Amino acid sequence: MGRRNDARHDAVHIPAEPPAEVTHDRRWAGDLRSSIRCAAALLTFLLLIDWGAGTFTPLRGALWAGLGALLFLVLYPPRVSVGEGWLASHGPLRKRRVRTDLLVSVRCLNGVSQRLLLRDMFGARVEINPQVLVNNPELWHRLDEDAQKSAASGSLTCGATALRKVSERIDRETALTVFKVSGLD
Incomplete structure (x- = not known):
């Protein structure tokens, strides 16, 4: 009563093939940081010019943020x-x-x-x-x-x-x- 099947629990799972190695682009992270910096620099530049000219509004800020996001998507490295x-x-x-x-x-x-x-x-x-x-x-x-x-x-x-x-x-x-x-x- 309550005996378990030791053979079933002692079985070791051995995969048929070892998992294949996956290699990634080593420079991708640096390229991603560069695209983020470029988009952030454009956004900062546009916001500073708009603020300095006294024409900054929340709507224009959203427009500049959208432009920065668009630049990021264009520069995003695959x-x-x-x-x-x-x-x-x-x-x-x-x-x-x-x-x-x-x-x-x-x-x-x-x-x-x-x-x-x-x-x-x-x-x-x-x-x-x-x-x-x-x-x-x-x-x-x-x-x-x-x-x-x-x-x-x-x-x-x-x-x-x-x-x-x-x-x-x-x-x-x-x-x-x-x-x-x-x-x-």
């Missing part, structure tokens, strides 16, 4: 994280995630700022700044390994050139950093 088989970009309003082991295309988009567009078999898309990969070699290493898996499986049909350009840029930046640190520049 947080890039990567794990085995996936890459995610977390913006202020949404999160985008792509399967890097099932990539279909990788394209470089040139414009005001260069972007890297990744698309997977399921139609998911993520745009990231290649500088994030240059600044975080562990992010690049994980993405490159998964992209090679995609190419080997035949799913990556477009993007070898873009990945090669990013790889060359990372190698060039790494070499320049090594030369600067060693005093050979």
Whole structure:
């Protein structure tokens, strides 16, 4: 009476696979602080000018606060994280995630700022700044390994050139950093 099943309680749960490591952008926090400082500086500047001119009202203060918030949203840096088989970009309003082991295309988009567009078999898309990969070699290493898996499986049909350009840029930046640190520049 009241005996318990010792076998059931003594069982040890062993996961089938160890949890995959997730790597984040190391410079994201600094970029976030910079965007906060810029938005706060604009807000402070606008409020001081309005107050100094004697035209400050609560409605105008709310307008300036809205303008500062808008600048913050524009400058907000997406947080890039990567794990085995996936890459995610977390913006202020949404999160985008792509399967890097099932990539279909990788394209470089040139414009005001260069972007890297990744698309997977399921139609998911993520745009990231290649500088994030240059600044975080562990992010690049994980993405490159998964992209090679995609190419080997035949799913990556477009993007070898873009990945090669990013790889060359990372190698060039790494070499320049090594030369600067060693005093050979």
